[in-house]
Structure formats: C-alpha cells, structure tokens
Amino acid sequence: MKDDKERYKEIIHRVLDGDADPAEQQAMMDRIQTEPSLKKEFDGMVRALRSLETNERLPVPPFFTAEVMRRLPPRKATLGRRVQDFLLKGRVLKWNMATAFAVMVLLALIITQVVRTRNTPVEIAAVSQKEQVVTVTMNLHAPEAHRVAVAGTFNKWKVDANLLTKQENGVWTISIPLKPGEYSYMFIVDGKAWVTDPNAETYSDDGFGNKNAVVRVKT
Amino acid sequence: MNRSTIAEEHEIIRQCRDGDADQYALLVDKYKAMAYNIAYRMLGDADTAKDMAQESFISAYVALENFQYGSKFSSWLYRIVVNKCKDYLKAERETVPVDEFGDVIPAGERTPEQAASSHQTGDAVQKALDALPIEYRDVIVLKHIEELDYREIADILGVGVGALKVRAHRGREMLKELLERMGVSV
Numbered sequence: 001m002k003d004d005k006e007r008y009k010e011i012i013h014r015v016l017d018g019d020a021d022p023a024e025q026q027a028m029m030d031r032i033q034t035e036p037s038l039k040k041e042f043d044g045m046v047r048a049l050r051s052l053e054t055n056e057r058l059p060v061p062p063f064f065t066a067e068v069m070r071r072l073p074p075r076k077a078t079l080g081r082r083v084q085d086f087l088l089k090g091r092v093l094k095w096n097m098a099t100a101f102a103v104m105v106l107l108a109l110i111i112t113q114v115v116r117t118r119n120t121p122v123e124i125a126a127v128s129q130k131e132q133v134v135t136v137t138m139n140l141h142a143p144e145a146h147r148v149a150v151a152g153t154f155n156k157w158k159v160d161a162n163l164l165t166k167q168e169n170g171v172w173t174i175s176i177p178l179k180p181g182e183y184s185y186m187f188i189v190d191g192k193a194w195v196t197d198p199n200a201e202t203y204s205d206d207g208f209g210n211k212n213a214v215v216r217v218k219t
Numbered sequence: 220m221n222r223s224t225i226a227e228e229h230e231i232i233r234q235c236r237d238g239d240a241d242q243y244a245l246l247v248d249k250y251k252a253m254a255y256n257i258a259y260r261m262l263g264d265a266d267t268a269k270d271m272a273q274e275s276f277i278s279a280y281v282a283l284e285n286f287q288y289g290s291k292f293s294s295w296l297y298r299i300v301v302n303k304c305k306d307y308l309k310a311e312r313e314t315v316p317v318d319e320f321g322d323v324i325p326a327g328e329r330t331p332e333q334a335a336s337s338h339q340t341g342d343a344v345q346k347a348l349d350a351l352p353i354e355y356r357d358v359i360v361l362k363h364i365e366e367l368d369y370r371e372i373a374d375i376l377g378v379g380v381g382a383l384k385v386r387a388h389r390g391r392e393m394l395k396e397l398l399e400r401m402g403v404s405v
Contacts, residue, residue: 013388014375017369048395052363055344057256064255072240130376154240175305 005038009090016049062210063194066157091179130188133177134217140184143170145189152185152212159188180219183214229294236283241314247276253365256302260360261304271307275300290374298375301357308353338399347397355390362387 010027014020020028032039140148148164154176155161164172164187172187184204187195197201200213226344259268277294279286318375318396348356361372362383369380376383 013330013384013391016391017384017387018240019384044395046393048391048398049363051344052359052364052394053400055364057252058259058268059264060255061249064269064273068247068251068273069240069244071277073277073278074240094333106276114358140248156244159242 005035006030006112008035008038008040012038012045016045024206037083045142062206063157066151066159070158070159114167116213132219133179134219135175136178136216137175138164138187138197138215140164140172140187140195140197141170142172142187144194145172147190148172149188149189149191150176150185152183153184159191178215178217180217182214182216184214186212229288231290232283232286232288235280238312241320242277243280246292246296247384251276251295253293253294257297257300257360257365258304260345260348260364261353261356262307263345264283267370268308271303272300275303278303294371296375298377300359301375304358305353307347343398343401347394347401349392350397355386355393358383358386359390359394363391 001215008028008031011020011024015025015028030040044081138150142148145166145218148166149159150162150164151157151159162174162176164174166172184206185197187197189195196211197213201216203211204214206212224229228246230247231242251272252254255268255272258271258275259265262268262271279299282299286292348360351359358372358377359369361375362369367375369383373380373383378386
C-alpha cells in the first residue's frame, strides 16, 4: 500500500512537470478521489506552486541600466573599430588663417567642379536632408545646484556626456543637436538626484513609478 | 526566442567586443528584470539582489570574449547571476552568528521562523524560499517562478535534466512543508 502511494506521489510530480501522459493523469485523478492523504498531498503541492507562480515580480530599481553602464570597465577597441572611430567620430579642429585659406581654395575648386557636373545639386540636397538635425534647448531652474547633466536615449543614458551651463538667473541650459525622433531624458543634479524636466513637452512612464521627460524632434 | 532575435543579440555582442560599449545597454534593458528577480528570489533581499544583478551584467560584459556564439546570451547571463548569488550565500553562511541554542545556522538554509524574522517584506513565499537549501532553491526559482523549461535550466545550472527533476521534486515537497509550517497558503 505504501509503495502504491509512493508511486502515485511520483505521478503527481510527473503531472506537475508536464511529463505525465493522459492515462497517467486520469489514473492519478481517480486515485486521489479514493485516497485522502494523496489528495491532500496533491492539493497542497498545487497551492504551493500556485503561490509561487502568482507571486508578483519586483519592479527593477530605477536607473539600473544607467548605473551598470557607468560601471563598465573600458574595453580596448579592435583595430577596425579604431579606424572607424577615427573616420566617423566628431572632433574639434584647431584652425589658423593659413589652413582656413587653404581650405577655402580647396572648397572653391570643389564647388566649381560640382557645378560643372550638373547632377550634383540633387545629391547635395539629399545629403543635407539625410543629415538634418534640429537643435533642442533644455532648461532647468536649479539655482542651488553645482552641476547639472542630462541623460537620455539620445546619449544612451550616459550621466556625464552632456553637462548644462549655469546662467546668472539660476537656470541651467544646454542645446543639443538631435535627429528627428522621440527621446526620453532626465536631468541629473549634482551627480545623484534624477530630476524630471518640469517643462518637458510630454512625459512617459518608465514602468517603475517614475516619469521620464520626452522631447519630440520634428523635421 | 527566434533565430533573428538571437542573431540580433549576437550582433550586439560583436559590437561590444569591438569596443562599442553603448550597445550593451540594449542587453541590460532586455534582461534586467529577469536577472534582478532571479537574484531577489535566490537572496530574499532587494538591495543585495540589485547589487548581484548589476555585478552579473558587469561580469558578463568583462567576459564577453568567452561568450560562445552558438549559445543564448540569456542562459549565459542567468548562469552568472545564479553563481554570484550562490557565492554570496556561501560567503554569508560563513559569517552568520549562532542561534539562541548555540547552533550555527547557515544563511542559505535558515529555519522558516528565522527566515520570517529576517525580512520585512511580508513576502511569505519568499520566506519559504529563503528556508530552502540552495540546491533546491535555484531550480524552484527558475522552474516555477521564472517558468523556464528544464532544458534551459539544465544549461544554466550545468546539471542534467534528470537530476534537475529529482531536485525539483524534492524542492517542491520541502516548499510545501515549509509553507504548511509557516501557516501559509496550504
């Protein structure tokens, strides 16, 4: 009798694992109707698992991703990546008059050549349209703050990438060139307080009880 | 997860390996909820779970060179999360003080009463999980809370499916007994 109970206990677990075939399931259901201890075992197990499966997931703490990204150690880029970065990344150029003059002459030559080819104006227009960006200005009134940054989807939530400049009236400001699209962002005041822009165009719920400011950039 | 999603993830990993760290945020965003909740269910403490989950993402990033392109990033990540939690519990076990009877109570295997008094979350199920031995807790969390299939759990824990089912079987029975003793649900 004890062996029989143990066998049905095994079947109960096979049912819970989804491994029991229909015949086994039916046999188990029939057996627990006539054996109260097995029914108690089965019902208890089902309730225990139900309590696990209906247990709510904890919401992820705010700024989880930003904190991970900030703590990532630097990774040495491959040669291909370094070449790509050299060619494509923005940089500040220092000019002098001689260089500027040389560049102007070069541009004049290029433009002359372009005008001769007749097809080029269309390409220029296309390139211009493709690379169109709009300068967006963000402001935060925070006269007591010592440092204000903005992090958002446009800079992968980097907390140090875009720092605002303080004006005499206590308003911190920044102008950022953005391509058309919708961007979420937050201000970071003094490196720790994440502040939603009170003057944002609109807001989005980040799913964890906080609001991200949203800016929509149109052409 | 379909093939195109896996291919997209592999492309992201390739870009990260090439030095484009920003791409990694996409993977963190995608898997942070599950990583954090696995850690929470393993550890029973939200702050520690956050630390362990974040440490896991950072460890995974550092070890991206070792990622095998034939495998799933999620399984690889969850293995790191589970192992970090186990390491933490083992380390904690060595520093837990003795109980009122003078016996050392491992942190990973507290009695239900001790587990109940060690948290303020009011989460009865979590208290029962805290009282489960670690080798049962991991499979119960992955199978019955995160609802992964046994093949993926086997991949994450490095244990065969047959052995996992035996552990799940024993873990379920212990969980039921624990909940009964705590007067919860059953």
